Amino acid sequence: MNLLLVEPSELRTDGTCAISDRRAQHLRAVLGVEVGSTIRAGVLGGAAGTADVIVIEGDTITLRLNLGAMPAPLDVELLLAVPRPKVITRTIEIAASFAVKRIDLTNAWRVDKSYLKSPRLDPAALALAARFGAEQGATTHIPDITVHERLMALLDERFPGPGGLRLIAHPTAPPIEQVVTKLEPTVLAIGPEGGWIERELDTFIERGFQPVSLGAPILRVEAAVASSLGQLLLLRRLRA
Known part of the structure; x- marks a missing residue:
């Protein structure tokens, strides 16, 4: 703490x-x-x-x-395919420690449907994980967390068309530092460990998401969350 x-x-x-x-x-x-x-x-x-x-x-x-003052949250929203139940809590803690504004957890083609029934997705469990993350990251901000059973419904509701800086992690894409060139509110999408299928990736791109890579390693979800948020935080410092 x-x-x-x-x-x-x-x-x-x-x-x-x-x-x-x-x-x-x-x-x-x-x-x-x-x-x-x-x-x-x-x-x-x-x-x-x-x-x-x-x-x-x-x-x-x-x-x-x-x-004194209220700490400012990181102006990043995280759209995350539901990870394996045993790492859900740790992943939420990591994201909350960076003080992200919002977390949307979503189903996807390569997400095992049993994951959505995990008790770790209960609102109380997610809220507690976010609080532990905030205590670790020394922030008073707790992100809003929503679980979505359908990816397309989420995209239709929140991202009906292009707008703002929207990123989607993809291993063969240009490096993130080539895409993020200025400070602005950011949405970052990270897929399941098997990755987004091509149709999902195309749909994200149609909604204005730009593919970015985090570097050479292929990371597990919780590591990808920490790596991507750390890189965004560094880029914001460099662009300030």
């Missing part, structure tokens, strides 16, 4: 809050806090700053928050 996140409802009018759940346990067992300690903290969906430990009583830790 690199940032303690508190719910807006937990914050009292005097700027203090009391926690006694897994967060308090982490502060004591892992960070070894004591009265007078200062940690990084923020309000979910709001400002970030620090928190001073003012009282430790039993399992409860009371903190006083000193908040």
